[in-house]
Amino acid sequence: SAVISQKPSRDICQRGTSLTIQCQVDSQVTMMFWYRQQPGQSLTLIATANQGSEATYESGFVIDKFPISRPNLTFSTLTVSNMSPEDSSIYLCSVGDQETQYFGPGTRLLVL
Amino acid sequence: GDSVTQMEGPVTLSEEAFLTINCTYTATGYPSLFWYVQYPGEGLQLLLKATKADDKGSNKGFEATYRKETTSFHLEKGSVQVSDSAVYFCALSGGYSSASKIIFGSGTRLSIRP
Numbered sequence: 484s485a486v487i488s489q490k491p492s493r494d495i496c497q498r499g500t501s502l503t504i505q506c507q508v509d510s511q512v513t514m515m516f517w518y519r520q521q522p523g524q525s526l527t528l529i530a531t532a533n534q535g536s537e538a539t540y541e542s543g544f545v546i547d548k549f550p551i552s553r554p555n556l557t558f559s560t561l562t563v564s565n566m567s568p569e570d571s572s573i574y575l576c577s578v579g580d581q582e583t584q585y586f587g588p589g590t591r592l593l594v595l
Numbered sequence: 596g597d598s599v600t601q602m603e604g605p606v607t608l609s610e611e612a613f614l615t616i617n618c619t620y621t622a623t624g625y626p627s628l629f630w631y632v633q634y635p636g637e638g639l640q641l642l643l644k645a646t647k648a649d650d651k652g653s654n655k656g657f658e659a660t661y662r663k664e665t666t667s668f669h670l671e672k673g674s675v676q677v678s679d680s681a682v683y684f685c686a687l688s689g690g691y692s693s694a695s696k697i698i699f700g701s702g703t704r705l706s707i708r709p
Binding site: 516524525526527528531575577583584585586587588589 | 637641684699
């Protein structure tokens with residue numbers, strides 16, 4: 484199994500600002516995923532981040548709003564740009580493949 | 596595209612009761628099926644999985660059988676405990692349109708009374 488850490492664990496931000504969330508894995512992985520879990524809702528995939536290539540975004544998510552970096556095989560960042568209260572969610576990164584995925588503890592974001 | 600439909604919550608049971616949380620899926624190909632659990636204030640954990648038809652996943656007293664004929668993967672436990680209170684997500688991956696993505700159901704909140 485993989486051990487995943489995320490920073491920050493939670494934050495309160497003002498609208499119009501940006502927040503970068505970090506995801507660190509204890510082993511090298513090919514695919515990393517970023518999900519959003521809005522209050523009381525299920526998880527929605529934002530994008531898939533592969534090292535050495537541009538992230539692949541799901542319908543409804545765009546790079547300008549959620550830029551992603553993947554500088555190496557153990558690390559990724561997700562930025563939530565120009566935040567609004569609607570961006571208040573838990574953001575989770577995960578690693579794995581179609582057989583098994585492991586999730587980080589999540590970053591709880593509240594936008595005022 | 597691929598999708599997962601699971602039982603609406605919340606579900607409230609007494610300790611030692613029998614639990615069933617229904618889950619059905621729509622997918623082309625041969626997806627793997629999962630149950631994830633999210634305890635209060637914690638991240639998502641894989642509870643069990645099954646990768647082909649008729650496989651049974653099991654963990655911590657929970658079981659689910661991959662039923663291709665009914666496209667179902669219902670979660671069961673014979674005797675629940677207060678510590679089982681959590682949100683449970685049914686999910687699939689590996690269908691032709693989902694590939695390595697995980698498609699989650701809406702989640703079912705389970706509360707167990709002492």
